[in-house]
Amino acid sequence: MARIRVSVLGPAELEVDGVPVRLTPLTTRLLVRLVAAEGEPVPVRRLHRDVWAVAGAQPHRTGRHRNDVQKRVLELRRALDPAQNGDGARVLRTEQLLAAPAPETAYRLVLAPDELDCSEFTDLVNSGLLAPPASAADRLAAALGLVRGRPLAEVADEEFALPLIRRLTALRETARRQLIRSRVDLGRHDLALPVAERMARERPDDRDVAELLGSLRDRLRERHGQELLRQPFPGAGDLVVVRGDLFDQEDANLVVGFTDTFDTATERDLVISRESVQGQLVERLFGGERKLLDDRLQAGLKAFTPLRTERIQDKPRGRRVRYPLGTTVPLPVDGRRVFAVAYSRLGNDLVARSAPAELRASLDALWPAVARYGMYKPVAIPLIGSGLARVVELDRTQLLLMIVESFTAHCRREPTTAPELRIVIRPADLERTDLSALGTFLRTSRHGGTGVSTASGDGGAQGRW
Structure with a gap:
């Protein structure tokens, strides 16, 4: 199987066997929309509405919508499977939803945790929160190292993306605070300080973050003692x-x-x-x-x-x-x-x-x-x-x-x-x-x-x- 890596903790990226794959803007948006579904199938009409940003129902254009989506799905499958050995269909699956008044085609993105950066990020943070300080610091630092920018940046203002964005944002905040605690427990205030400084730059009005940063700086000054x-x-x-x-x-x-x-x-x-x-x-x-x-x-x-x-x-x-x-x-x-x-x-x-x-x-x-x-x-x-x-x-x-x-x-x-x-x-x-x-x-x-x-x-x- 091809080694697939989808990254959405920042501008969306796709790599296959370590090689970056360029996608058109619409296909990139389709990929991110499927990631935002968190493994659930997304009907064609909803995909078209969300990816193409078409407001309101347009029943008379259902066939056109289906064709638009199918073209982008085909492009994405080819990108996922340049060797044409079946990886595209394995990762991007076609399903039929039978609960609607009429059967409806839907698409589901199925990626293992090591194939999707936000899944790997979540697993690392969750395991780091339960680990002893040295293991926690290692896992949380690795998790935060996956972050390159805003999550799901291409659809950051879309309602369908907000639940995942909020969860990842809260998880990152928790990871940063616990990383600071773990490094302090290990006596590495010098490594905890840059994490707190970045939090303070991003949230200049947060009093708790300012107090945390101040306490770390005080501890470092105490540690240095007479060191100039x-x-x-x-x-x-x-x-x-x-x-x-x-x-x-x-x-x-x-x-x-x-x-x-x-x-x-x-x-x-x-x-x-x-x-x-x-x-x-x-x-x-x-x-x-x-x-x-x-x-x-x-x-x-x-x-x-x-x-x-x-x-x-x-x-x-x-x-x-x-x-x-x-x-x-x-x-x-x-x-x-x-x-x-x-x-x-x-x-x-x-x-x-x-x-x-x-x-x-x-x-x-x-x-x-x-x-x-x-x-x-x-x-x-x-x-x-x-x-x-x-x-x-x-x-x-x-x-x-x-x-x-x-x-x-x-x-x-x-x-x-x-x-x-x-x-x-x-x-x-x-x-x-x-x-x-x-x-x-x-x-x-x-x-x-x-x-x-x-x-x-x-x-x-x-x-x-």
Whole structure:
């Protein structure tokens, strides 16, 4: 048998074996009229009145009416059965109605649910309304995906079509509301939101819909919490910017910048400031036990060759062994990793200094260690270079872009580095960071951009029925 598909959830369409079939306007209207009968036979006189829109009875033209209808029936059967193997007569049947004063010819359209989109739509919605949330969301989304416009559009104003149109319209409304509930039950407010937004556009005066849309938006804002930007990036997972504290990112590996001597001493702020990220690392993740951190650092540094060792008279305080910038030590902490990366040089005057090229080289050396030891967890990094490392040549926006560009460049070569790069910006730094520049970088990179200038931009951000 031929694979027949009649679609009336929008402008009427007919496909046979996957090939669209063009029908004349009158034959299309005949097809839709028979669909509106919902499997019941329709007498010839009624078909002629409804399809040809002939008002009033005209008994003296009964033969003419019969001929008009029979021609269109024949055209429709040929369209349904291009191979002439009997499908036309199977789908579009001729019957005799004996209840009238005289026998009367009638035609009935017989289609299986998978041959008629509104029947499939009805079955999917009815089964979805009784299913658990995940199954319901799948079936209801599939049902709504069948809708292309107003149902029975060619006869939408005709009285004979109103019962089916009203039922399908009500069923669609029910399906959309239940789809929203199911997606909310699954925690997917982001997928529920577009459904509610479309309902609100179509029914701007509906208070219930407006309240539903507002509640979904509130829930999404609550879910995002301190999240300021989230952007999927091909080959690099999600790029996320959050406002807050690096050490509050408990689900992620952390990146902590160090000097080339990996000093941790914070006594009297002479070597390392207590306010620095390194100083907070001791208190927040190592319970103030600096020796525990030192032991883990020294164990990890055994895998690296030092550059040189300073003389005590040249550097009387702090550590004297220097390592190459970019040296990255993965420190295990509570089932995740803290990546201690050297990106600045601690002078013998105990002042940390770095330059843009050194910072970029250190970042480029960081990501391979994240890929190797990070257990494919999200990785959170502060806006390194903006504090005591004194990368004064770059503002905070340029530092942000450098981090992102370095990470995405690495991930193009090694896409399984991390599922998410999370850049954590302190509230005090946020007003001096232009997130729109990051949106521009992501957009141009997706469309073949070659990179991003270190100049700070002030352009704008761009992060049916």
